[in-house]
Every structure is written in structure tokens, then in C-alpha cells.
Amino acid sequence: MKNRVSALLAAILLFTGAIAAQDVASFEKRIAVKTLPNGLTLLICERPEAPVFSFFTLVDAGSAQDPMRETGLAHMFEHMAFKGTDKIGTTDYTAEKPALEKVEAAYATYIAERDKTVGRDDAKLKQLEQNWKDATAAADKYVVPNQFGKIIEQSGGQDLNAFTDYDETGYHYSLPINRLELWAYLESERFLHPVMREFYKERNVVIEERRMRTDSSPIGRLLEQFNAAAFEAHPYHRPTVGWMADLNNFSATDAKQFFDEYYVPANMVVAVAGDVKASQVMPLLEKYFSRLPVSHKPDETTTTEPPQNSERKVVLIEKTQPLYLEGYHRPDYMTKDDAVYDAITDLMSEGRTSRLYRALVRDKKIASFSAGFSGLPGIKYPHLFAFYAFPLPGHTPQEVADAIHVEIERLKKEDISDDELKMIKTRTKANLLRGLADNEGLATQLATYQTRYGDWRELFRSVDRIDKVTKADIRRVANETFQDTNRTVGVIETATGAGKGGEQGSDQAPSEQGAPDQGGAQ
Numbered sequence: 001m002k003n004r005v006s007a008l009l010a011a012i013l014l015f016t017g018a019i020a021a022q023d024v025a026s027f028e029k030r031i032a033v034k035t036l037p038n039g040l041t042l043l044i045c046e047r048p049e050a051p052v053f054s055f056f057t058l059v060d061a062g063s064a065q066d067p068m069r070e071t072g073l074a075h076m077f078e079h080m081a082f083k084g085t086d087k088i089g090t091t092d093y094t095a096e097k098p099a100l101e102k103v104e105a106a107y108a109t110y111i112a113e114r115d116k117t118v119g120r121d122d123a124k125l126k127q128l129e130q131n132w133k134d135a136t137a138a139a140d141k142y143v144v145p146n147q148f149g150k151i152i153e154q155s156g157g158q159d160l161n162a163f164t165d166y167d168e169t170g171y172h173y174s175l176p177i178n179r180l181e182l183w184a185y186l187e188s189e190r191f192l193h194p195v196m197r198e199f200y201k202e203r204n205v206v207i208e209e210r211r212m213r214t215d216s217s218p219i220g221r222l223l224e225q226f227n228a229a230a231f232e233a234h235p236y237h238r239p240t241v242g243w244m245a246d247l248n249n250f251s252a253t254d255a256k257q258f259f260d261e262y263y264v265p266a267n268m269v270v271a272v273a274g275d276v277k278a279s280q281v282m283p284l285l286e287k288y289f290s291r292l293p294v295s296h297k298p299d300e301t302t303t304t305e306p307p308q309n310s311e312r313k314v315v316l317i318e319k320t321q322p323l324y325l326e327g328y329h330r331p332d333y334m335t336k337d338d339a340v341y342d343a344i345t346d347l348m349s350e351g352r353t354s355r356l357y358r359a360l361v362r363d364k365k366i367a368s369f370s371a372g373f374s375g376l377p378g379i380k381y382p383h384l385f386a387f388y389a390f391p392l393p394g395h396t397p398q399e400v401a402d403a404i405h406v407e408i409e410r411l412k413k414e415d416i417s418d419d420e421l422k423m424i425k426t427r428t429k430a431n432l433l434r435g436l437a438d439n440e441g442l443a444t445q446l447a448t449y450q451t452r453y454g455d456w457r458e459l460f461r462s463v464d465r466i467d468k469v470t471k472a473d474i475r476r477v478a479n480e481t482f483q484d485t486n487r488t489v490g491v492i493e494t495a496t497g498a499g500k501g502g503e504q505g506s507d508q509a510p511s512e513q514g515a516p517d518q519g520g521a522q
Contacts, residue, residue: 024460031446031456032278034286038294039266042285043446043456045273047439053274054159054174054439057187058447060269061262062167063240064378065300070250072206072242073258075164079202080255081171082148082162085193088186089147093195096142100197103139104253106132107200111249136200143197151186155179159440164240166378168451172440177275181284187270188288191263196252203247210241218318218492222325226490227377229312230327230384234305236377264295271447273439305329305382313489324397325490326404327376327384328481333452339465340477341374341385346424347416347474348372348387348407353423355410356387360403366395370404380452384488385481397491411478415471428466432459 030046063074086093110128113120152160152173160173175183214220224239231237241247270289272281308329330341348356349371360367370389377383387408389400435441449459 024457027460028457030278032282033450033456034282036265036286036290038290038292039264039297040289040292041269041450042282042289043269043271043450044276044278044281044285045271045442045446046276046278047273047442048275051177051275052174052439053177053180053183053272053276054443055172055183055187055270055272056440056443056447057171058269058271058451059169059171059263060167060267060451061298061300062165062169062378063238063242064166064235064302064381065258065262065298066235066238066242067254067258069246070242070254070258071238071246072210072240073246073250073254074169074262075240075242076203076206076247076250077255077258077263078162078164078169078171079206080194080196080199081190082146083197083202084144084148084195085189086195087189087193088151089144089195089197091142091144093142096139096195096197099135099139099142100195100252103132103135103200104251106135107251108253111251140198140201145198148186148190151182155182166236166240167380168448170444170447172444174274174440180272180276180281184285184288188291191268192291194256194259194263196255199252199255203250206241207244207247210239210244210247214239214241215244218316218320219323222314222316222323222490222492223377225314225316226325226327226488229314229490230308230329230488231305233303234381235302236305236381236383240377260295261298264297265289265292266295266297269447269451271443271450273443273446302381308486308488310485311487311489313491315491315493317495318492319495320492322391322397322494323388323490323492324391324400324404325386325388326401327386327488327490328483328486329382330374330385330481332382333379337473337477339462339469340473342428342462343421343424343466343469343474344385344411344478345373346427347411347420350424350427355407356389356404359407360389360400364403366392366403367400368392370400372404397493401489408478408482412475412482414475416474421469421471424469425466429463432463 027045032044033041035041061074063071066073083089086097090096106128110125110132113125113128149160152175156176156179158174162169162171171187214224227239228237270285272285331337346354348354351357352362354371356370356372360370367389368391370387372385372387374385375383376386387404389404391397391400435445445459446456450456452458
């Protein structure tokens with residue numbers, strides 16, 4: 001017993017020391033931030049643990065910014081950002097450029113005929129489609145496939161990837177420190193001179209992605225319909241991957257227009273973390289990223305979702321395991337109670353000691369997994385706090401729903417214990433440390449907080465906000481939010497006669513199907 005106590009004491013001391021070493025003051029000595037004249041914000045964090053660095057480029061635009069009739073366009077441009085530039089990915093851009101213009105002209109003519117409601121000539125349509133395909137084949141002759149990604153991989157790049165969600169688009173990978181100038185050139189160049197080459201080929205990749213992650217996935221179909229029911233007015237009702245009709249409609253010209261509006265320096269933050277010296281690296285980054293032209297920050301105001309005044313429900317009958325999901329509208333991440341929602345998430349879902357795991361999985365044995373979380377489907381705008389559970393064989397979605405509601409009522413009627421509140425605050429600090437443990441996580445978090453709050457220091461102040469959460473706050477927010485009339489329910493019920501050969505779900509959080517992905521870097 002003495003050894004176990006000693007080990008526990010040592011762990012506590014180590015943890016306390018780590019927290020002290022990861023406070024705002026220590027990071028202020030190692031972080032430099034500069035907003036360039038064109039509006040782009042650069043953030044450099046010195047972390048000389050190994051001769052490597054990671055970066056994260058955050059573009060403050062996601063699928064919530066997709067234009068009407070062009071859902072999926074933010075995600076589509078993410079794919080195109082890996083297709084190269086006027087210098088990379090082409091054998092002869094002087095010849096390729098007019099060839100790509102012919103593709104767009106042919107496609108526009110084809111779409112105009114295809115979408116006629118009166119007087120469409122099918123023979124003419126077939127010819128126009130062939131003209132478009134011929135123009136595409138002619139332009140493809142100049143393409144050097146995947147050259148952008150190959151340059152990075154041949155230079156020692158790791159984890160080349162990107163994602164699009166409802167709120168933002170992010171790009172990241174890691175390189176040896178002696179390739180930093182190459183990275184600065186490549187990352188700035190792809191946003192300075194993007195080329196919409198192989199657009200319709202890549203659009204087909206996205207269409208297959210939708211079929212795989214949404215149309216062929218019971219959970220994907222449920223989430224799409226659940227969000228559409230929960231958000232009647234706000235763009236959160238649109239799928240990030242896009243509606244199929246829109247995927248078969250938008251063009252490379254549309255993608256370039258989306259880029260011109262949202263991929264502007266004032267709408268971007270680039271963070272670098274690793275074996276760098278800010279005094280040496282900042283001038284280098286300024287040299288390359290200052291090339292991006294000045295443009296106004298886009299207007300991202302959207303339709304406000306009206307208050308929900310009755311329960312909404314979506315039910316799917318599928319040959320798969322059942323699932324229960326419910327969501328309650330809550331304010332965006334800037335609300336003064338955001339930390340309270342974080343505390344409720346931790347209490348209900350963090351590990352095997354969480355309330356939902358103990359109640360539904362361990363004690364009642366009616367679910368294989370259950371949790372609650374904030375941020376469905378995004379956080380920038382008012383969104384949902386969601387609860388879900390996967391019922392075990394022999395148990396129904398209604399059983400797990402009833403059990404979840406028992407735990408919600410406990411939140412509303414009883415104060416949580418002193419030990420639970422203390423554990424929430426301790427775990428918050430531990431989670432912060434884990435998020436800062438590597439260059440990639442550090443760059444991502446710093447860029448995200450710089451974008452969302454205008455100050456990376458808010459990452460550390462989030463711990464202070466959790467520290468101020470009280471038992472009364474948790475009861476108050478639970479009573480304000482978790483009301484029947486504010487609830488949207490999504491259910492997958494197992495079709496009668498479904499056997500072992502049916503599709504199987506997974507015990508994972510119902511998050512947006514289709515992101516993150518590898519963009520055009522596959």
C-alpha cells in the first residue's frame with residue numbers, strides 16, 4: 001500500500017509541475033503573433049524538442065458558408081487545394097489554362113441544356129455532354145497527377161491531410177525543420193495560384209464519398225436527416241459533403257468563386273509549432289504569405305434559427321443495430337455558459353466513471369456505449385448538446401432513452417457531488433496537457449483559439465472558466481436547456497428479421513460523416 005500511495009503522490013506532483021510549466025506566462029515567452037498588412041495572422045510557437053515542425057492553416061469558412069444549390073462546395077475546394085498551382089501539377093500551364101477554360105465553357109453549355117424545363121433536346125444534350133468530356137480529356141493531358149503531395153512526401157512530410165466541417169476548413173502536415181522554407185512557399189502558393197484542374201474527376205470522388213459515408217451508412221443517413229429536422233432555418237441543416245443534386249451541378253467556376261470570397265488573408269490563421277525561432281522564422285513567413293492579395297473579410301452572418309417549441313423526431317428502420325440520439329438547442333461557443341456545457345459533457349461522458357457509462361453500460365447493462373457532448377454539428381453558431389446510446393441486443397432505443405432521461409433529470413434536480421466537480425476540473429487540466437503534447441495538436445489548438453477568440457491565450461483561460469463553474473450553474477443550465485420542447489430525436493430501429501448479416505453500426509459518437517478526409521492528397 002505504501003508503494004501505491006507513493007506512486008500516486010509522485011503522479012500528482014508530476015501533474016502539478018506539468019501544469020505550472022504549461023501556463024500562459026511560459027507560452028508567452030515562446031509564442032509570437034503577427035497580423036500581416038493583408039490581414040493574415042501568423043502564429044509561431046517555439047518547441048525545440050526535435051528538429052521538426054508542424055503547421056495548421058485554418059480558413060474560417062466551412063459548409064455553413066456553402067451557397068444555395070452548391071452544398072458541399074467548401075468540402076470540394078478542400079480537395080482542390082491539393083491539385084497544385086500554375087507551377088506545380090502541370091507540364092505546360094500556358095497551354096493548360098485555355099484548355100481548362102474550354103472545359104468550363106463546354107460544361108456551362110451542357111448544364112444549361114440539361115436543366116431546361118421546357119424544350120430540352122436530348123440528342124443535342126448528348127452531344128454537349130460529349131463535347132464537355134472531350135474538352136476535359138484535352139485538359140487532362142497537361143496534368144502531373146498528385147505532384148503537390150509527392151513533393152511534400154519526398155521532402156519527409158508526414159500526416160498530409162485536411163478536413164472540412166460546418167465551421168471551418170483546416171490543412172496540416174509535418175516536415176523536418178530544414179524544409180520550412182519549402183513549406184512556406186508551397187502553403188502560400190496553393191492559396192495564391194490555385195488551379196481547378198481535374199475538378200470533375202475529383203467531384204466524382206466526393207460523390208463516391210457521399211455514397212459510402214452517408215447513403216450506404218445508416219448512421220450517416222440518420223445524422224443527415226436529424227440535422228435537417230433540428231435546424232429548419234440555419235445552414236447547419238445542410239450536409240457538409242453536400243446534397244447529391246448539388247454535387248452533380250456545381251462547377252470549377254463555382255469553386256473558384258467560393259475560393260475568391262472566403263480564402264482571403266483576413267479569414268485565415270496559420271500556426272507553426274516546433275523547432276523554430278520566431279525571430280528567424282517570422283520574416284520568412286512574412287516574405288511568402290504577404291504575397292496573398294488584400295481582400296475584405298467575408299460576411300458570414302446567417303439566418304438565425306427560430307426557437308423550437310415542440311419535440312421533433314426522425315425514425316429510420318434499418319437492417320442494422322439500433323441507435324438512439326437526441327439533441328437540445330444551446331447558444332454558440334461565445335456564451336458565458338460554454339464552460340458549464342463542457343462540465344456537463346465531462347460529467348456525463350468522460351470515461352468509465354461517467355454517469356451515462358455507469359448507468360446504461362455498467363449497471364443496467366442495456367447499452368454498449370452512451371455519452372453526451374456539445375458541438376453537434378458545429379460550435380460557431382447556436383448548436384446542439386446531444387446524448388446518444390447504442391442499445392444492446394434485446395433492448396430498445398426507448399429503453400436507453402428512458403435511462404438517459406433519468407440521468408438528465410438528476411442533473412436538473414440534484415446538485416452533483418463535491419468529488420464529481422473536483423474531478424471535472426482536474427480532467428480539464430489533464431486534457432489541456434494532452435492537447436499540447438505534440439506539435440500538430442499544439443498548432444491546431446493555437447490556430448483555433450486565435451481564430452475563435454482573437455487571442456490564443458483563451459486556450460489556457462478555458463481552464464479558469466471551468467474552475468469557476470459551480471454546482472448551481474450545472475443545475476441552472478440543465479433546466480434551461482434540457483426541455484422536451486427543445487428536443488430533436490433521431491432513432492434507428494432494427495428492421496424485423498434483420499440477421500447477423502445486416503450492416504453493423506459502431507460505438508462511436510454520431511459526428512459528421514465524411515470529415516475529416518485526405519482532401520486531394522489521397
